[in-house]
Amino acid sequence: MPKDTHLIDLNDIYVDYAGDGVLALENLNLYIRENEFVTLLGPSGCGKSTTLRIIGGFVKPTQGTVRLNGEDITDMPPHKRPVNTVFQKYALFPNMDVFENVAFGLRIAKVPEKEIRERVQKMLDLVGLSKYGDRPVDSLSGGQQQRVAIARALVNEPKVLLLDEPLGALDLKMRRGMQEELKRMHKTLGITFVYVTHDQEEAMTMSDTVVVMNDGIIQQIGTPQDIYNEPKNAFVANFIGESDILPGIMHEPYLVEFDGVKFPCVDKGFETPEVDVVVRPEDIKITTPEAGMIRATIEEVTFMGIHNVILARSENGYLWRIKDTGSWEEGKAVGLVIEPDGIHIMRKPVSEDEMPLEEVEAIEEEGMEDET
Amino acid sequence: MKRKFLASPYIVWMMIFIVVPMLMIVYYAFTQDGSFSVENMVRAFGELPMTALWRSLYMAFISTVICIILGYPAAMCLCSKNLKRKSLILVLYMVPMWMNFLLRTYAWAVILERTGIINTFLASVGLPPQKLLYTDGAVILGMVYNFLPFMIMPIHSSLSKIDPMLIEAAEDLGANRARVFTRVTLPLSFPGIVSGITMVFMPAASTFAISQLMGNNTQQLFGEMVEQQFRTLYNYNYGSALSLVLLALMLLSMAIMRKFDKNGEGAALL
Missing domain, CATH: 3.40.50.300 (P-loop containing nucleotide triphosphate hydrolases)
Known part of the structure; x- marks a missing residue:
């Protein structure tokens, strides 16, 4: 120690x-x-x-x-x-x-x-x-x-x-x-x-x-x-693990809106309402359309060994990546549930030091190719 | 099979101009007036040729040592990362190489002679003229001048193969610059030094042109003796016997070189 x-x-x-x-x-x-x-x-x-x-x-x-x-x-x-x-x-x-x-x-x-x-x-x-x-x-x-x-x-x-x-x-x-x-x-x-x-x-x-x-x-x-649990910005969240990072709006402390839905969360937020939201694929539960917070349609299921990686398109058009052990049919309508502690709120990049998301992704891919 | 076929012109060339003359030398060395004789071989080990041989080896040895002392730092310079300096030094070493070997040697003779530039300068400042040409020093100067690139090239080649990380690793483990050199750089460039030695020592030991143009004519070098037997005395038998002695010596040093130079760096340059 x-x-x-x-x-x-x-x-x-x-x-x-x-x-x-x-x-x-x-x-x-x-x-x-x-x-x-x-x-x-x-x-x-x-x-x-x-x-x-x-x-x-x-x-x-x-x-x-x-x-x-x-x-x-x-x-x-x-x-x-x-x-x-x-x-x-x-x-x-x-x-x-x-x-x-x-x-x-x-x-x-x-x-x-x-x-x-x-x-x-x-x-x-x-x-x-x-x-x-x-x-x-x-x-x-x-x-x-x-x-x-x-x-x-x-x-x-x-x-x-x-x-x-x-x-x-x-x-x-x-x-x-x-x-x-x-x-x-x-x-x-x-x-x-x-x-x-x-x-x-x-x-x-x-x-x-x-x-x-x-x-x-x-x-x-x-x-x-x-x-892992509290990445400070989109770069860290992205580099540390596969995550969905999407823009959100804090309407009030502990309530954030993203993908057209308001979610209760455990973060208070920052000075500005615009934030980045990180959701890890393993923190998303798939359920029936009625019980879900987000309605989505399963587009693709990939078998990865221990779990499946499921891509589901929400009504608002966002493509969610979900890790789930169950087997789901492609094309099926489902509901997605995200618990408050599965949502992590990050400050939006303000300075030029912290890059916007697209660039981060590009660099990450480049880096992996170079070094492995 | 096709590749072998492509090599055939070269093989024929080698047969005609290398193997056949070698066999002729062996034949001449062991015959006298057409019949077998060891007389010339015995004579080749006599006092006169042996004195010349030792003198040749001694002069070649001195030249080789000077070439190492001058060539090693030069090779290190060429390996340095400073590009500006590197290209300048490369040009300085390469330019004389584009000129004919004899011309270069003549040029030195002109510089060193009694009415040459050095003595002219000495006279202008009121100093007596010096005998610079036709001395052993002049011959060694000629050898070093002509053969130095053959020392620098293999050393440079082995130095440039050293992974810079090894230098950093040695520093990291506590070695200062001197220790890095003695423990890592020098041992790793050893094959290059060995190649350089053989590439300078062998031609220096057998040269005759340099000593004829710049040397003291009363004391012959071995190469001069061989040349004299063939060119002025037309004694092919004795000349061949002398050549054979020199050849044996070269093969010996090749064998020594191969023992040290495991990576074949020198062989590639020969």
Whole structure:
């Protein structure tokens, strides 16, 4: 569990790589507590890797300060920082065997040979590669190379472990296994983890805190539950899960109108009556037309394994996406019920930082293609 | 089968101009007046050719070392991300390569000679003229000048293959710039250095043109001896025997190179 003390503070960070005013990071403020598992989540080009590289010392912010334990380390070169990185493509030294790769940091630090042997062996045991010490790194599988990369970083007992999409190159099954292992390591070692990924599921299952980023700006910081249940804007809602997001009007506190129907809800609303409404597909119940709040016609039913995904067109023409375990016939007239706590009200994008919906969707799709 | 057919002109070419002359050299080396004899081979290992051989190897060794010292930083420059500087340096290295090898060497002879630009300058500031041409130093200068690109190219090729992430990984693990170089960059560029060494050392050890144009005529290099036997003394048998010694030495260094250069970077350039 994370402690209350701040280990890393990023204050008012701006990054302008080319010096042309195009910002990779804009006014980023973030603190990371000791023992915390923080995940930076977002589509490609959102600035999450840049943030990680700032902590590692590979990118110097154009503006702003980086503090570690209160000490300003903004200008400290990477080799002096008590931080180690697990790189996306492992970056193992091809001229050394597994043992020497893991021992690299200790040799640089001039740790006595006997202690190096002990610590490296212990690390190789931890990642399940105890018998692989004398193998050349290119003889290992992707998953094994990833473990070597993790061992190589952890053996130095860093204050913070930075992980840059470490599981991106692994297949799904191996990725699940490594997620479990990383969680276990985080628990047992008591090291702060900063994890970068574009995979929302990975972020949700592993982290104490998720930082959702888009376009160089932090969209929301919170626990996985917060992020999922209380997305702050349309981008977050859309990126975190499949949701229906539609414009609504708050007529009074706890009463919102969307898709031509007034719904009781649990949110008070904001200064302006225009809002965005998020409804998750699993929060919509299908019932008879008479019992429903919205009348709709089922247009399409897709079998997904555990549940069906049903597309239903309402009388007002909105196409609802519903997750339901029942089987429904296409073309059937039904009613849809949404309980008050299934409705989440968000502020409409006001500044240019928060993009309108269509753009968000376009970027999200792009991002997924790029990185998977 | 079709592909093999396409290679046949090249194979024929190789047979006529490489394999046949090789066999002729072996034949000449082991015959005298048409009958088998090891006399020339024994003579090729005599004191005079061996002195010339050692001198050749020594001069080639010095040139190779200088080429590494000059070539490695140059190769690193070429790998740097600074594009402006890179294209300038590339041009500086490439322009002399477009000129004929002998012309380039002549140009140096002109610069270094008694009435050359350097001595003219020395005279103008009141210093006595220096003997620059026809010295070992001039020969080494000629070798370095002519063979330096062959050192830079393979080193550059192996340096540019190093994943920049490896450098970052080393820094991340606590290595400063010097340690990154000794622990990561240098070991990973080692195959390029080995290729460079063979590509400079072998031609430098067998050269005769550079030493004839710029060298001290009283002490011959091995390449000059071979050339002299064929071109002025018409002693094909002894010349072939000397060539065979040189050939054996080259094969030896090729073998050493292959041992170090597992990726075949040098082989691609040869």
